[in-house]
Amino acid sequence: MARFGYQSPLCKQSDEYENSRSMKFLRNTWYVAAWAETLGPGEMLARTFLNEPVVLFRDATGTPHALSDRCPHRFAPLSRGRLVDGNRVKCAYHGLEFSTDGACVHNPHGTAPKAPVRAYPLVERHSILWIWMGDPARADASAIPAYPMLDPDAEAQVSARDGITMAANYELITDNLLDLSHVSFLHEGILGNEDTIAAEIDVKRDGSRLRVGRLMADVPVPGMFDLLYKQDGRRVDLWNVMTWDAPGCMVNDAGVTDPGAPREAGTGIYGHHFLTPETDRTTFYHFAAVRQNPLPAPEGRAEELRDRLTELRRIAFAEQDAPMIEAQQLRRDAAEAEGVAPVLLGIDKGPAAYKRILQELIDADG
Ligand code: FES
Ligand SMILES: [Fe+2]
Structure with a gap:
């Protein structure tokens, strides 16, 4: 079982420090997003990486995906919504739906706007979900470090x-x-x-x-x-x-x-x-x-x-x-x-x- 039971009491205070120093993160690289077992079939998991809110989810085939956790309409967290037909994320606020590649594919109020959410490359390997926070065109899964023992x-x-x-x-x-x-x-x-x-x-x-x-x-x-x-x-x-x-x-x-x-x-x-x-x-x-x-x-x-x-x-x-x-x-x-x-x-x-x-x-x- 993966556990994140320990949540530091200082995490609550961290916001006040967050902007005290501008941090430059390495972006074009693979980061561990979660242990793969943390994300069950049909589940959504909200996490923030490099200051960006991300929602992780598995589609009906079990393939994991990562989208920006910010609806382009009025910025509701998509992680508060739900999966529809196993492969679309539906915003809980006004019902826009997004496909696994981030395209807006349904608008219950009219024509779906051309307002995609950002999709992040995500790879499941060595019992880990690896996320790429940089330019998606540069995401090369062969650059993931090898941890075959896992x-x-x-x-x-x-x-x-x-x-x-x-x-x-x-x-x-x-x-x-x-x-x-x-x-x-x-x-x-x-x-x-x-x-x-x-x-x-x-x-x-x-x-x-x-x-x-x-x-x-x-x-x-x-x-x-x-x-x-x-x-x-x-x-x-x-x-x-x-x-x-x-x-x-x-x-x-x-x-x-x-x-x-x-x-x-x-x-x-x-x-x-x-x-x-x-x-x-x-x-x-x-x-x-x-x-x-x-x-x-x-x-x-x-x-x-x-x-x-x-x-x-x-x-x-x-x-x-x-x-x-x-x-x-x-x-x-x-x-x-x-x-x-x-x-x-x-x-x-x-x-x-x-x-x-x-x-x-x-x-x-x-
Ligand atoms: S904020 Fe998502 S549909 Fe309005
Ligand atoms: Fe130590």
Whole structure:
């Protein structure tokens, strides 16, 4: 089940910050709109991406579509309407009807006006709905990053496809995920501990993809990895290698093995993290973990482990990261207004590197 049960209390306040800084988003790229399972047959889902209201729906054949959630007549949200004959969206206000490509195909008051709504390219792949917010003519589905482990028919053991909305700009959350030194403090016990502070950080760029690795040798096993490994609190070698694809897609190859042993002898996860700006100050954060090299679970315990993994990750992101990042956003806005820049440390080289790539892509986006 995909869940967006956590709605930050700060999201309500975010409007007042929304216009405080003009944000330029990368537009000609694919964003995660939703977990595919979130959108059932015949359902409509209202979401905002990059400050634009969008309605997602599936037609009678199950194909998903995305239209602007703003009727061209007097701007009623189309998501307040309903689907007619499985493939037309009917505005609830005065009854205009729109086809899946956004054309106005029926006006109960006379001739249908030539007043289309914008249709956004939408592709279902790897159990995700991907939306293109830029020029539709440039939408190339082959540019969607490959996450085959999340395919619905993949053999891999996957945690719940989960998510939260965070009252912060997506770049602050990206900073958080590309600087995993914070796990020693903010997620102490679950994902890191004091002994995991000292780590070699390795940053590698490959085209517009970035890898940020942290290796921690012979440290006490953090709680989540102990659960997946031998559940005996032993010392381990711990690795995190985060791969970032613009603008906000990340996979964390993370695991533990006995000190000095090869990684293949250990176990871990591929933590998938997908960030999509809702507004300048709010972000949809989708996440799911895929087990890597899982140890055989005792009879009947595989489900329990999966649920516990889901729960621990949700605690880490919703209860530990979110409050910190949201508070940080407010302080950062105040500091920006004062013209004060952040002081950077050596641990910030991952975030610094992705910002350079993202800026290059935004400059070239047109
Ligand atoms: S606002 Fe949609 S038909 Fe009038
Ligand atoms: Fe975190």
